[in-house]
Amino acid sequence: MMDVIIVDDEQAGRRTLREYCEAEGDLRVVGEFGDGTAALAAIRVQQPQLLFLDIQMDPLNGIDLARALQPTQLPSLVFVTAYDTYALEAFEVCAVDYLLKPFDQDRFRKTLERVRPRHADERQALLASLLTQLERGTRPSVEERPRLLAEFGGHLHVLDAAQVEMIEADRNYVVIRVGKDNFHARSTLQQAELALRTQPMLRISRSCLVNMNYVKEVNRTLRGDFILVLAGGATVTSSEGFRGKVKDYLSTLRIS
Numbered sequence: 001m002m003d004v005i006i007v008d009d010e011q012a013g014r015r016t017l018r019e020y021c022e023a024e025g026d027l028r029v030v031g032e033f034g035d036g037t038a039a040l041a042a043i044r045v046q047q048p049q050l051l052f053l054d055i056q057m058d059p060l061n062g063i064d065l066a067r068a069l070q071p072t073q074l075p076s077l078v079f080v081t082a083y084d085t086y087a088l089e090a091f092e093v094c095a096v097d098y099l100l101k102p103f104d105q106d107r108f109r110k111t112l113e114r115v116r117p118r119h120a121d122e123r124q125a126l127l128a129s130l131l132t133q134l135e136r137g138t139r140p141s142v143e144e145r146p147r148l149l150a151e152f153g154g155h156l157h158v159l160d161a162a163q164v165e166m167i168e169a170d171r172n173y174v175v176i177r178v179g180k181d182n183f184h185a186r187s188t189l190q191q192a193e194l195a196l197r198t199q200p201m202l203r204i205s206r207s208c209l210v211n212m213n214y215v216k217e218v219n220r221t222l223r224g225d226f227i228l229v230l231a232g233g234a235t236v237t238s239s240e241g242f243r244g245k246v247k248d249y250l251s252t253l254r255i256s
Contacts, residue, residue, distance in 0.1 A: 002049040002116075005031040007039040007065070008080060009057045013101065017052050017080070020108045026116075036060030040068055048075050050115060052099075055081040076115045082186065100149070100186075146195055150176050150183035157183060161199055165214040165230045167192045169207040179232040202249055204228065205239035218250065226250070 033039035055062040166177040217229035
């Protein structure tokens with residue numbers, strides 16, 4: 001029997017995890033918490049074998065909570081979040097897993113398949129590596145090439161930021177253009193812009209970011225807006241409010 005603690009600042013998220021745990025014969029939920037500070041104290045006392053941990057919480061987020069635990073206190077750790085702008089490729093090679101909301105019971109059980117057989121010493125080493133990669137994902141340096149998780153054809157793909165040609169907002173999602181393919185991710189344009197700050201991303205309208213490394217041709221409309229043709233074949237037009245920004249950027253490319 002594995003003792004489980006659930007940490008999520010959303011009540012609905014805690015309820016879903018509790019119900020999925022209760023459906024498993026070898027899981028016993030011994031605690032639920034809506035904030036990281038209270039959870040940290042309980043984990044130190046109860047020492048569960050499995051921890052479902054939301055990443056984005058205030059004032060103590062999931063990464064800092066995990067860092068605060070002693071190596072001997074580390075349970076099997078599964079991060080849970082609604083955002084996919086972290087270094088998710090780390091989870092594909094580690095013993096712990098990453099549940100992206102919303103998830104169903106089948107995805108939950110695949111997580112348990114990864115968690116159950118792992119040895120404690122191996123788990124601790126992998127978790128330390130994972131946390132390091134997560135921190136890099138939230139604070140990419142100029143030398144790093146961040147990676148994004150996005151969906152295409154019913155599967156999740158890890159994309160190199162340098163391959164992204166364009167991103168457009170689509171309600172609660174963004175459409176990520178790589179070559180001739182369109183990937184989808186649950187995010188905002190502002191979050192995408194932050195995740196791609198190592199690239200020369202230029203906002204050409206309220207809903208569109210363009211990687212200027214992929215602009216192959218520039219034309220003008222009768223109104224003076226810029227028409228940008230990308231390497232993958234996409235064509236996008238700047239809006240009036242962003243015309244000046246595009247013009248200023250293009251002026252830096254002129255040979256003087």
